[in-house]
Structures are given as C-alpha cells and as structure tokens.
Amino acid sequence: MQGHGRVEAARQLGMTQVPCLCIDHLDDAQKRAYVLADNRIALNAGWDYTISGDVLYSLPAELPPGRRFVVGTRE
Template identity: 65%
Template sequence: MGTLAIKYKDPRKLKPRAKNPRTHTPRQIKQIAASIQEFGFINPVLVDGSDGIVAGHARVEAATSVGMTDVPTVRVDHLSPAQIRAYVIADNRLAEKAGWWVWPRFRARTGCARGKCGPRCPPDGPVG
C-alpha cells in the first residue's frame, strides 16, 4: 500500500454503493450535518478507483444537504473488490460493537447540561 492522500471532491459526484449495508434516518443525517457545520468535515470519505463510496455514505448525504461542494476523500484503489466488500462489512459491524457513555456519566465528564451544548449534545443525550 502506498501513501494515502486526501483529495477534495464534489460530494454530488461520488457514487453511493448499490449494496451499502447501513441505512440512516433523516434525523441521523440532520445530526451528522449539524456536526459537520460545528466541527467541519474532518473524517474523509473512502472511495474506490471509480469514485464509488466505500465508507462515508451518511457524511456525503449530510454534506450535500448543507450545500457543500468539496469533501475530503481518500482513494483506496489498492483494495480488490472482495477486500472492499469485506472492509465495508467489517467497518460497520465493528462500529456496532462499540459501547456508549451512560448519559449521567457523559454529562459529569463533559459538564454538558442536557440540550445546552448545541449539536454536540442533542436534547435526548449523546447520539447513539
């Protein structure tokens, strides 16, 4: 594998994966869009050699919804189609296995009062 490089691309020109295993509600897209507006688009979209999205479908949809015309991408064309399929599943399944902070502990560690921190702390607690 060579050095990974970030290249900015128009999110409307990136191609969603036909068999993307994840789905996102409109509420989740709005939360991701709010996060992008608060912090910037700092997690690059992974794309294959044809600008097909490998990872980052929801971020691309959120970026498009707020009118972004450039998002960071990283091309992973060193992976075979079989490796890409395996990576997509592993990336999503490993994320599902992560735990979440219990809201009172989160509030105690961050000083965030419920609903008082803008998009970082939605009114119903941490995004999960």
C-alpha cells in the first residue's frame, strides 16, 4: 500500500532487506481509508525549511561514491 520509494531507495543502496509492517488483514474499504488517512497526515506534517535545507546540503558529503547528487550551492 505504501513504501515503494523506501524499497527503491533501499535497492539503490544495495540493501537486501527493508523493515516493514504487514497489514494484510484490511479489507478494500479499510485499505482505501488507510491510504487517505496516511496521505492526510503527510499533508498536515509541514516542513522546517532550515533543518531540511541543512540536511539536503549535507547529504552529498555523506553518501557513498556513486550515490551522490548535486543539491545546489549554499551562499
């Protein structure tokens, strides 16, 4: 139902296992309600742009070679 991005990121990092929660007991209506609630929570979360910027700026130096990307410049 979710976590596709997490799985893809784990693959790119060479991980063979990813912790997950299996919620296979939900019926179709409950699954749709869960997806809506989960998306709503994300919309309500908000961002701390200072912290997010600091994290994004520091990532290239912390990623292993071949996994780096350009975030931009900091002035």
